[in-house]
Amino acid sequence: MDRIFNFSAGPATLPQAVLEQARDELVNWRGSGMSVMEMSHRGKEYMSIHAEAEADLRELLGIPANYKVLFLQGGASAQFAMVPMNLLRGKTSADYLNTGEWSKKAIKEAKKFADVSIVASSEDKNFTYAPAQNAWQLDPNAAYVHYTPNETIGGVEIFWTPETGNVPLVADMSSNILSRPIDVAKFGLIYAGAQKNIGPAGLTIVIVREDLLGETLKGTPTMFDYKIAADNDSMYNTPPTFAIYIAGLVFKWLRAKGGLAAMEKENIAKAALLYDFLDTSEFFISPVARENRSRMNVPFTLKNTDLDEEFLKRAKARGMIQLKGHRSVGGMRASIYNAMPIEGVKTLVELMREFEKQHA
Amino acid sequence: MDRIFNFSAGPATLPQAVLEQARDELVNWRGSGMSVMEMSHRGKEYMSIHAEAEADLRELLGIPANYKVLFLQGGASAQFAMVPMNLLRGKTSADYLNTGEWSKKAIKEAKKFADVSIVASSEDKNFTYAPAQNAWQLDPNAAYVHYTPNETIGGVEIFWTPETGNVPLVADMSSNILSRPIDVAKFGLIYAGAQKNIGPAGLTIVIVREDLLGETLKGTPTMFDYKIAADNDSMYNTPPTFAIYIAGLVFKWLRAKGGLAAMEKENIAKAALLYDFLDTSEFFISPVARENRSRMNVPFTLKNTDLDEEFLKRAKARGMIQLKGHRSVGGMRASIYNAMPIEGVKTLVELMREFEKQHA
Numbered sequence: 063m064d065r066i067f068n069f070s071a072g073p074a075t076l077p078q079a080v081l082e083q084a085r086d087e088l089v090n091w092r093g094s095g096m097s098v099m100e101m102s103h104r105g106k107e108y109m110s111i112h113a114e115a116e117a118d119l120r121e122l123l124g125i126p127a128n129y130k131v132l133f134l135q136g137g138a139s140a141q142f143a144m145v146p147m148n149l150l151r152g153k154t155s156a157d158y159l160n161t162g163e164w165s166k167k168a169i170k171e172a173k174k175f176a177d178v179s180i181v182a183s184s185e186d187k188n189f190t191y192a193p194a195q196n197a198w199q200l201d202p203n204a205a206y207v208h209y210t211p212n213e214t215i216g217g218v219e220i221f222w223t224p225e226t227g228n229v230p231l232v233a234d235m236s237s238n239i240l241s242r243p244i245d246v247a248k249f250g251l252i253y254a255g256a257q258k259n260i261g262p263a264g265l266t267i268v269i270v271r272e273d274l275l276g277e278t279l280k281g282t283p284t285m286f287d288y289k290i291a292a293d294n295d296s297m298y299n300t301p302p303t304f305a306i307y308i309a310g311l312v313f314k315w316l317r318a319k320g321g322l323a324a325m326e327k328e329n330i331a332k333a334a335l336l337y338d339f340l341d342t343s344e345f346f347i348s349p350v351a352r353e354n355r356s357r358m359n360v361p362f363t364l365k366n367t368d369l370d371e372e373f374l375k376r377a378k379a380r381g382m383i384q385l386k387g388h389r390s391v392g393g394m395r396a397s398i399y400n401a402m403p404i405e406g407v408k409t410l411v412e413l414m415r416e417f418e419k420q421h422a
Numbered sequence: 423m424d425r426i427f428n429f430s431a432g433p434a435t436l437p438q439a440v441l442e443q444a445r446d447e448l449v450n451w452r453g454s455g456m457s458v459m460e461m462s463h464r465g466k467e468y469m470s471i472h473a474e475a476e477a478d479l480r481e482l483l484g485i486p487a488n489y490k491v492l493f494l495q496g497g498a499s500a501q502f503a504m505v506p507m508n509l510l511r512g513k514t515s516a517d518y519l520n521t522g523e524w525s526k527k528a529i530k531e532a533k534k535f536a537d538v539s540i541v542a543s544s545e546d547k548n549f550t551y552a553p554a555q556n557a558w559q560l561d562p563n564a565a566y567v568h569y570t571p572n573e574t575i576g577g578v579e580i581f582w583t584p585e586t587g588n589v590p591l592v593a594d595m596s597s598n599i600l601s602r603p604i605d606v607a608k609f610g611l612i613y614a615g616a617q618k619n620i621g622p623a624g625l626t627i628v629i630v631r632e633d634l635l636g637e638t639l640k641g642t643p644t645m646f647d648y649k650i651a652a653d654n655d656s657m658y659n660t661p662p663t664f665a666i667y668i669a670g671l672v673f674k675w676l677r678a679k680g681g682l683a684a685m686e687k688e689n690i691a692k693a694a695l696l697y698d699f700l701d702t703s704e705f706f707i708s709p710v711a712r713e714n715r716s717r718m719n720v721p722f723t724l725k726n727t728d729l730d731e732e733f734l735k736r737a738k739a740r741g742m743i744q745l746k747g748h749r750s751v752g753g754m755r756a757s758i759y760n761a762m763p764i765e766g767v768k769t770l771v772e773l774m775r776e777f778e779k780q781h782a
Contacts, residue, residue: 066455070462073663078449081457085448089441095426095741097441099622099668102430102744135495135624136645139659143643171644257660262459264495264624264662281641283503284531285496299499300617302624302662303433308459381455384462 067406070384071214071359071397072237072258080311080401098307103300112301115310122316125246125269132268132288133296133306138164138236140286141253141266142171145208145232148288149251150176151277153205157181157229159198161220162189162213163390168234172208175279179204189216191351195224206230206250212238212356214258215388217349217395219356223248230274238358239267240316241400242326250274258358259399261309264302316400325400332398332407333357339411345418349391363393366421370394373417382410427766430744431574431719431757432597432618440671440761458667463660472661475670482676485606485629492628492648493656493666498524498596500646501613501626502531505568505592508648509611510536511637513565517541517589519558521580522549522573523750528594532568535639539564549576551711555584566590566610572598572716574618575748577709577755579716583608590634598718599627600676601760602686610634618718619759621669624662676760685760692758692767693717699771705778709751723753729781730754733773740773742766 068075091098094107101108116131125131134140145168146156156176158169160183172178179201182193200207207226212219214237223245224231230250239254246252246269256265268288275289284290290298316325337355340348340362347363348355364370370386370393377385387395398407428435451458454467461468476491485491494500505528506516516536518529520543532538539561542553560567567586572579574597583605584591590610599614606612611630617623628648635649644650650658676685697715700708700722707723708715724730730746730753737745747755758767 064455065450068456068460070460070465073460073462073468073660075460076457081449081459085445088445088448089438090425095424095743096428097436099441100428100430100433100435102433103623105430105744108433135497135500135662137495137659140495140643140645143645147643174641174643255660262662262664263463263660264665279641281534281639283500283507283534283643283646285500285503286643299497300433300615300623302495302622302665304622304664305624305662383455384465 066381066383067402067409068383069396069398069402069406071395072255073263074258074397074399075401076261077312077315077401080308080315083311084308099304101303103297103303108303111307111310115306115313118310118313118317119267122240122313122322123244123246123269128272129246130270130272130275130292132270132291133301134266134268134291135264135302137255137263137266138234138253139167141234141268142168143175144286144288145206145251145253146172146175147279147282147286149230149232149274150205150279151274153203155179155201155204157201157204157207159193159207159209160185161192161210161218162216164213164215164234165210168208168210176205181207184218189213189218190349192218192220192354195222198224200226200229202227202229204229206232208232208234210234212358214359215390217356217359217361218354219358220354230271238356240322240325241329241358243322256305256309258397261312262305265305265309328404329357329400332402332404333360335404335407335411336360336396336398339414343414343418345422346414358399359395359397361387361391361393361395363387367392369421376417377410377413380409380413382406382413426741426743427762427769428743429756429758429762429766431755432615433623434618434757434759435761436621437672437675437761440668440675443671444668459664461663463657463663468663471667471670475666475673478670478673478677479627482600482673482682483604483606483629488632489606490630490632490635490652492630492651493661494626494628494651495624495662497615497623497626498594498613499527501594501628502528503535504646504648505566505611505613506532506535507639507642507646509590509592509634510565510639511634513563515539515561515564517561517564517567519553519567519569520545521552521570521578522576524573524575524594525570528568528570536565541567544578549573549578550709552578552580552714555582558584560586560589562587562589564589566592568592568594570594572718574719575750577716577719577721578714579718580714590631598716600682600685601689601718603682616665616669621672622665625665625669688764689717689760692762692764693720695764695767695771696720696756696758699774703774703778705782706774718759719755719757721747721751721753721755723747726781727752733777736777737770737773740769742770742773
């Protein structure tokens with residue numbers, strides 16, 4: 063079979079042009095006589111790849127000079143510990159917003175290291191919305207405020223940036239980074255696992271204001287110390303070089319498309335195709351509050367859940383996979399990150415329309 | 423230029439056949455319509471890759487059933503903390519052998535968590551040999567004994583397995599794993615960063631006896647808990663899927679070559695080419711004690727260090743790169759892991775012979 067439409071929540075589909083370039087360069091990168099995988103991380107070839115990836119990411123997100131960009135390992139799950147270990151900085155409490163499964167994981171891990179205060183929660187409605195800013199109970203003495211601007215499982219996205227005064231704002235942007243422009247200066251720290259909108263699994267990107275670095279909890283492993291990573295340009299030890307190379311190709315692809323403003327337009331158009339259909343359907347249901355409907359992860363359920371399997375089978379027959387929803391939400395979930403072509407979304411909506419006609 | 427001979431200490435050269443297969447499968451893995459990089463780690467395609475990689479590694483090393491194989495991130499440097507955080511198990515002290523730069527890093531990190539006792543050290547002779555077993559001052563109450571059977575920088579390898587009685591033996595095999603058969607049952611835990619003899623950087627393999635798991639230090643991040651990784655088949659969160667796929671291809675390549683016994687023969691032959699020449703040379707010097715000469719990393723110096731740059735230039739002109747030695751040893755270092763073809767070593771020895779004739 064040719065390329066399929068892969069709606070996986072992560073690892074997720076990558077731009078075909080990036081994969082083709084990676085293929086063409088795989089055995090012999092630009093006449094160097096070696097694969098990127100084989101390059102010493104201290105050699106000039108890899109150093110140029112590394113520096114260019116960082117420069118392109120800085121350009122795309124407009125990252126101010128007083129922010130460090132770190133290429134780390136361990137996924138967002140490692141960040142759940144690294145954030146408190148590095149950002150408590152002599153304080154003992156931290157504020158967390160609870161909007162779903164990933165918030166809950168971040169909170170659970172933070173409790174190992176800090177007194178966690180929940181500023182607001184949407185658990186009352188099974189995480190189908192995000193609490194408005196005026197409902198947040200912020201503690202001005204908290205070390206930081208942590209939130210998850212896009213819940214990959216629940217499909218709940220927050221499109222505004224919370225105001226937290228002098229308390230640093232920390233965001234797990236694993237599933238919506240690079241999907242639209244953001245004002246990095248409003249954040250103390252942003253982190254994202256790569257395997258959704260950036261590149262292959264095994265790379266985690268951290269963007270952190272440099273004045274927040276340098277004071278870790280006692281017992282913090284060296285590899286969990288942001289300052290050490292920052293002081294060594296993410297080369298304290300061998301970084302995940304091939305994943306950084308692929309991420310760099312994705313950054314170039316984004317720049318060639320016109321950057322994040324252009325990407326946002328495409329993402330709005332793709333998401334609208336799905337949500338507009340869902341709004342007219344009497345057969346498929348979007349469980350998420352209108353103002354928090356994620357542009358990246360679109361969960362929807364069938365009124366008749368007995369037809370779930372039949373729908374998945376039909377989707378697969380048309381070259382669409384990984385549409386099964388997370389067990390905590392049920393139904394379906396279409397993850398439509400930057401690299402999902404609009405044709406994929408159109409094909410999905412077509413099937414939904416047909417399926418409804420047949421079964422409604 | 424075509425393929426070069428890359429003597430990098432890591433990331434290092436990979437088998438050409440593996441790279442070519444990865445290239446051919448890169449955009450569309452075996453008719454799945456997607457790249458391995460794009461596969462959900464919970465999907466059947468990736469699950470089969472993951473399971474096969476583990477099965478092949480178990481076969482190659484003869485790993486007993488009571489040992490877990492973990493695919494982790496963070497490199498050996500993360501293990502330097504994970505080992506004490508997981509293996510102290512209520513004790514407070516651990517024994518470490520000090521044979522060079524990597525031992526020293528492991529020791530420094532362990533001191534954050536444990537009372538470290540140095541059982542023996544070769545620092546007296548600038549780490550050019552390994553202390554014999556009868557010189558080790560073992561503490562029968564230590565939580566474990568840690569050593570580095572191959573020092574990548576110093577080129578010092580230990581070919582015998584230390585006897586530590588009931589105290590678990592822990593080995594950092596980053597630079598010699600899979601280079602020869604070992605008896606896994608003699609170890610409590612083996613770890614190795616992938617980027618030398620296994621695959622791409624960003625993957626770390628841990629082999630651990632399962633009765634050692636389940637008692638971590640307070641404050642151990644979830645991602646640093648071996649038990650959690652073991653209970654979740656290394657999928658507590660998204661593993662570095664593409665790196666595991668490449669490692670799996672390397673394991674298949676090793677099995678096709680006849681496994682580790684066959685590989686050891688090749689490695690002995692390759693190393694002998696270099697050491698035999700060094701023994702006859704009056705111009706190039708091996709600094710390492712004969713019984714500890716590494717088969718993986720061969721440091722050597724020129725009697726006239728003014729000629730170092732000239733030698734490196736000549737090597738490059740013949741398609742040989744990354745021969746410059748680590749600054750702590752000086753001179754040259756040829757890393758000749760499993761994937762370095764014997765032709766590479768022959769070409770190097772030829773150049774050395776010529777160079778000596780010209781300059782001696």
